[in-house]
Amino acid sequence: MRYRLICWMLLGWFVAGYGYAQIRGGAETARFEPGDRILYQEDLSGTPIGEQVEGWEILQGSYEVAEFQDRRWFRPLAYNTHILRRVDFPQDFSVEFTVYLFEPGNAELRVFLHTEEEVRRGPGPDGPAQIYLTVARYGNRDGFWLRAWNPDNRRLQDVARDERRLQPDTVHHVSLQVRGGRLNLFIDGERVATTPFRPDAPLRAISFRFLSRGGHELPYKDRPALLDALRIAGYSRPVGRATGGVFLYWMFPGGQENLPQLQAAQNQTISSSAALDALGGEPRTVEGTLVPIDLPANPFAPGEVQVRADGQAWQAFVRRLQANLEAVRQAGGGLVIVGDGGDGRTERERRLLANQRALAFAAWLAQQGIGNPQNLLSIVAENGGYESILFVVDNGGYRGIMSLRMEPRR
Structure with missing residues (x-):
């Protein structure tokens, strides 16, 4: 009996000492710090159902404000709806929003941050953009794909991709943070990607494109990607890196x-x-x-x-x-x-x-x-x-x- 007890103690020590908890880095400890200087904020609570929000340019398709799960959302009424809002982003900023992805047809939301020149050229299906984030339903899970502009080779470069990362049928909280020359992506409170970030020019607009990764007999408006709680803010206190401590x-x-x-x-x-x-x-x-x-x-x-x-x-x-x-x-x-x-x-x-x-x-x-x-x-x-x-x-x-x-x- 004593021998078995010692074995169990050793096994417990082995698991505690050499299990996954041994890995401790930014993914485990980094916390998202939102900007404190609000540049744009919209929770749609004051917008009637069926209306649109002032200040958004419709590049393609159509959208309305709709209600789902006791909250209001940007709801695309057609596949490939693309909307844009101009915002003068400072050097350091944060972007927050929530998204819900329907399963039929695997709903997808693409997020772009643009320079003035890119807006003038006209955002296409995949940019041009300095930051390009996809949040999508992949079969029975939700996932993401982040790309950022690389000024050295003059193209968007993959930063991180995980198609099975997130729980399905869940409202996801997404946060992009640019601070101290780095781009960080947080989803549901966890930092899932970080990379150096040097845009070609100041960012002047954000746009959202509503898609799906497959077809379905239901109209797209009944199985879309939904967007809510958009908040864009700068930081009143510039710092080297938003690590805290x-x-x-x-x-x-x-x-x-x-x-x-x-x-x-x-x-x-x-x-x-x-x-x-x-x-x-x-x-x-x-x-x-x-x-x-x-x-x-x-x-x-x-x-x-x-x-x-x-x-x-x-x-x-x-x-x-x-x-x-x-x-x-x-x-x-x-x-x-x-x-x-x-x-x-x-x-x-x-x-x-x-x-x-x-x-x-x-x-x-x-x-x-x-x-x-x-x-x-x-x-x-x-x-x-x-x-x-x-x-x-x-x-x-x-x-x-x-x-x-x-x-x-x-």
Whole structure:
């Protein structure tokens, strides 16, 4: 009996230690963060059944607002209906919508994001577009296919495809996020695709094309793809990558003239004004330019302050930062570490998480040779709960940031 118990314990340890739960990455931890600056939002609640929505251009076919499962939807009245709405997308944005796919004929919805030139050329059955997403019924399951523009070879390139990913006969919540030079696709709360994204030009329109993957005796209006709850938004706070947990910026005094060439940073720059804790004196305000730094992933699990930054991607990230230190020092710059406690349950918990995460990540960087752990002790002792820290590269000192204002440069 004892032998059998030990065997079961060993089996349980083996499954727990070497099962699927061992894989932990962005698909398991990344959370969709919607934009906070709404550009367009439509839930159709104020639109009468049978009417159309103002501001949408019908490129082909016809549609109406209809009711299904106690909510209202864009309902195509004909196969191959294609509708377009003009929206001036900022550099970083999010697009959210819900979709329902009927089984007869395997309903399909195609989503396109266009530049102004592509709109002038006239969207065809498959573009032209910078982002091309298909959500469709494939037999007895729902799936997706994401393609994005590759400026190097001047064509749409496959990013991810899974024809059996999603539960059928379900309302799916779809989110596209472009932030920090990356395109992320979330479906039903899970990140299912991520890729670098560099559009040819600013995006100026979104369009939806309603199709099916097969024929059926029912009219298309009785078995369509349905669209609802469209929300398009920008971000008031530009960041390197929307990973959450912590955000990093190189900070330089003055304007963006003569900024050094940096490896671990974006081309995007941000005007900043930081009120620094002067440790015993009056706060000192510094005007400058911030350059966002891309992180490989969110280094914090939900609700935690322990840094989880292992593997080759993080090692390469540290090397890129180290390669920039001398140029930053010569320019009189520093490294701004901004904690993010957005996953906290209360405002007090969010602030505490942000403060502790900024300190924890600064300590982790110091362990990697970016900063001095002994110098960091001073800010730990004097820290007044600030959510941002400035590491001054020239003298190795640290300052708590009492307030940090950021605006994207035009």
